[in-house]
Amino acid sequence: MAGIASIPGRRGRIMAEINITPLTDIFLVLLIIFMVTSVAMVDSGAKVMLPEVDETQSTPREITITVTPMHEIFVNADPVPMESLEGSLKELLKTRPDTPVVLQGDREVMLGEAVRILSAAQHAGATQVAIAAERGRPAAAE
Numbered sequence: 001m002a003g004i005a006s007i008p009g010r011r012g013r014i015m016a017e018i019n020i021t022p023l024t025d026i027f028l029v030l031l032i033i034f035m036v037t038s039v040a041m042v043d044s045g046a047k048v049m050l051p052e053v054d055e056t057q058s059t060p061r062e063i064t065i066t067v068t069p070m071h072e073i074f075v076n077a078d079p080v081p082m083e084s085l086e087g088s089l090k091e092l093l094k095t096r097p098d099t100p101v102v103l104q105g106d107r108e109v110m111l112g113e114a115v116r117i118l119s120a121a122q123h124a125g126a127t128q129v130a131i132a133a134e135r136g137r138p139a140a141a142e
Helices: 021-040 082-093 111-123
Strands: 063-067 073-075 100-105 128-131
Touching: 063 082, 063 111, 073 082, 082 111, 100 111, 111 128
Parallel strands: 063 100, 100 128
Antiparallel strands: 063 073
């Protein structure tokens, strides 16, 4: 096999090329990993199991009140004690009172606690109040 120096007209020069295909592959893989992990990092504050309904409406949520099975209350992912819930909602609603307030509670949360939270939202000045639910699976025909 002939070396580089023996190729006629070359005079011993080494030809150096950069192959960017592996570099492009690495950047593409990193981009995909970043996209997948950034979607997984978005969280509403607490994990709850929503009750199921036949149909739901998808509306833009501005203020979300989440109640966990341990009776912890989160307003837009920030923990808030029940005593100061009305005050923190007043603070959020004073600029735009027409902002929808959505109660997102676990299936195990009792009705009395949900009523107290919705009452605090109404006393704080909320004009639109909703309860979040998941769309249930259709029942099998009997």
